[in-house]
Amino acid sequence: MYDVIVVGARVGGASTAMLLSKAGHKVLLLDRATFPGGKAAATNLVHPPGILRLKNWGLLGELTATGCPPIHEYGLKSGPAELMARLPSVDGVGEAYSPDRAELDRILLEAAVAAGAEFREGFSLRELLRDEDGTVTGVRGESADRVTAVEHARLVVGADGSNSTVARLVGAEKYATRPVLNKSHWSYWEGIPHDGRVRTYRHAGKHTFTWPTHDGLTIVGVALPVGDFKAGSEEERDRTVISAFAEVDPERAQLLRETKRADKWLTGAVPNFLRRSHGPGWALVGDAGYTRDPITASGITYGLRGAELLADAVDSGLSGRTPMPEALARYERLRDEMVTGHYRYTCDHAVIANHTREEIAFIRAMSRSPSHGRDMVGMFATMVDPARFYSARNIHALLDHLEPGGGPGWKLRFVRWLARGVPRHVRPAARLADRLIAENLGPMGEYLLAPPGHVVRAA
Numbered sequence: 001m002y003d004v005i006v007v008g009a010r011v012g013g014a015s016t017a018m019l020l021s022k023a024g025h026k027v028l029l030l031d032r033a034t035f036p037g038g039k040a041a042a043t044n045l046v047h048p049p050g051i052l053r054l055k056n057w058g059l060l061g062e063l064t065a066t067g068c069p070p071i072h073e074y075g076l077k078s079g080p081a082e083l084m085a086r087l088p089s090v091d092g093v094g095e096a097y098s099p100d101r102a103e104l105d106r107i108l109l110e111a112a113v114a115a116g117a118e119f120r121e122g123f124s125l126r127e128l129l130r131d132e133d134g135t136v137t138g139v140r141g142e143s144a145d146r147v148t149a150v151e152h153a154r155l156v157v158g159a160d161g162s163n164s165t166v167a168r169l170v171g172a173e174k175y176a177t178r179p180v181l182n183k184s185h186w187s188y189w190e191g192i193p194h195d196g197r198v199r200t201y202r203h204a205g206k207h208t209f210t211w212p213t214h215d216g217l218t219i220v221g222v223a224l225p226v227g228d229f230k231a232g233s234e235e236e237r238d239r240t241v242i243s244a245f246a247e248v249d250p251e252r253a254q255l256l257r258e259t260k261r262a263d264k265w266l267t268g269a270v271p272n273f274l275r276r277s278h279g280p281g282w283a284l285v286g287d288a289g290y291t292r293d294p295i296t297a298s299g300i301t302y303g304l305r306g307a308e309l310l311a312d313a314v315d316s317g318l319s320g321r322t323p324m325p326e327a328l329a330r331y332e333r334l335r336d337e338m339v340t341g342h343y344r345y346t347c348d349h350a351v352i353a354n355h356t357r358e359e360i361a362f363i364r365a366m367s368r369s370p371s372h373g374r375d376m377v378g379m380f381a382t383m384v385d386p387a388r389f390y391s392a393r394n395i396h397a398l399l400d401h402l403e404p405g406g407g408p409g410w411k412l413r414f415v416r417w418l419a420r421g422v423p424r425h426v427r428p429a430a431r432l433a434d435r436l437i438a439e440n441l442g443p444m445g446e447y448l449l450a451p452p453g454h455v456v457r458a459a
């Protein structure tokens with residue numbers, strides 16, 4: 001009899017198993033894969049809050065020892081607007097890394113085993129065991145050589161990815177769902193000097209991206225709205241991606257031509273949803289509970305943070321400090337609070353709409369205001385809540401950084417006058433200004449118009 005069985009031994013599962021084992025609980029960690037497995041389909045970027053968790057768990061040294069370079073700046077270029085800003089810090093950690101996923105998974109798995117978790121690989125969950133009330137009490141699974149085994153536990157955690165078997169077996173419903181919004185081509189490049197920067201570009205319905213990763217390699221790719229995506233041969237994909245760079249950054253396109261792709265092209269296409277993540281005898285963590293478009297590269301960071309939240313809740317339940325159902329309900333509430341704003345932002349970003357003239361003027365203003373620039377990249381990196389970034393106060397302050405004179409266009413000059421030029425007590429003018437700005441911000445505009453204390457829904 002185990003305290004907890006965790007199904008899935010990667011970011012969400014291995015971290016949860018490690019933390020629960022460290023807290024003294026008896027944990028069985030299962031995965032149908034054998035390790036080290038193949039390369040996970042991910043572009044690997046881990047934002048500072050994820051790196052902070054690795055540091056707190058004593059694992060950052062091992063990660064940096066793999067030679068993976070730190071990343072300090074993120075940027076966005078759209079038309080004439082170009083923003084490149086240093087990441088904010090969280091508890092002294094202000095860098096991101098894009099480690100080899102197999103290495104990150106290995107580090108977390110070894111830490112779970114070192115903390116006392118029992119690990120069984122090549123073992124697929126087939127069924128959940130339940131008592132007469134329907135409470136989950138264990139698992140029935142099958143090894144690679146088709147030997148069936150049954151294991152019992154007080155709690156079964158599904159950390160088995162977005163197509164979670166645990167979620168299917170308990171009937172955990174999805175909410176705030178959005179379909180696949182874009183598809184991407186991406187690969188690894190060799191020979192490009194690293195400069196600690198994530199570069200993203202928005203142009204002509206394409207989101208182009210590149211950043212340094214492990215082993216001297218560089219991630220290179222482009223995401224397109226689903227209807228515009230064509231798979232094509234390897235050579236056609238070379239042309240698609242390099243021409244997307246040529247449109248936004250000719251120097252980088254030239255660098256790509258002069259250097260070499262080091263792997264085959266991969267395709268990314270991810271649906272968007274939250275899933276009910278607890279019930280009698282079960283819980284979900286990582287992508288099983290929350291899956292979102294990779295455009296903001298946040299699944300690993302949220303997987304690590306979610307593991308921390310879940311392990312706290314489960315420890316509290318198992319040790320009797322809080323009734324387990326209450327502890328798990330709190331976990332799900334905190335998880336949703338943690339991801340809601342960023343999820344909206346991600347879905348908005350993932351549509352890959354061209355920026356309007358007004359949005360471009362705003363991005364230029366952000367590049368002129370150090371605090372807005374830092375907060376904008378912090379928002380991408382899951383560190384700044386969009387509700388705060390798009391608050392009326394912050395956006396009004398941004399108006400001061402619009403280019404003087406004719407730069408922003410008459411609409412924004414009028415808005416700036418309404419918001420800043422009309423005396424503050426003339427509230428209708430400020431409200432009209434907010435409405436006009438919000439029209440240019442898509443779903444993010446809701447934050448600007450939300451009354452204080454109002455919680456904007458997930459998507």
Ligand SMILES: Cc1cc2nc3c(=O)[nH]c(=O)nc-3n(C[C@H](O)[C@H](O)[C@H](O)COP(=O)(O)OP(=O)(O)OC[C@H]3O[C@@H](n4cnc5c(N)ncnc54)[C@H](O)[C@@H]3O)c2cc1C
Nearest residue numbers: 008011012032042043044045125160161268286287299300
């Ligand atoms: C194209 C693409 C690019 C991405 N880029 C980034 C990025 O740059 N940064 C970032 O943070 N995130 C990125 N992500 C997202 C990231 O990969 C995921 O968020 C992360 O892998 C989720 O980790 P997890 O542990 O929840 O699940 P997974 O990594 O999916 O692991 C689930 C595990 O469960 C096991 N399993 C499944 N079913 C069973 C079963 N029935 N029995 C036993 N075991 C089972 C699997 O074998 C697997 O090992 C990207 C995703 C995609 C698709």
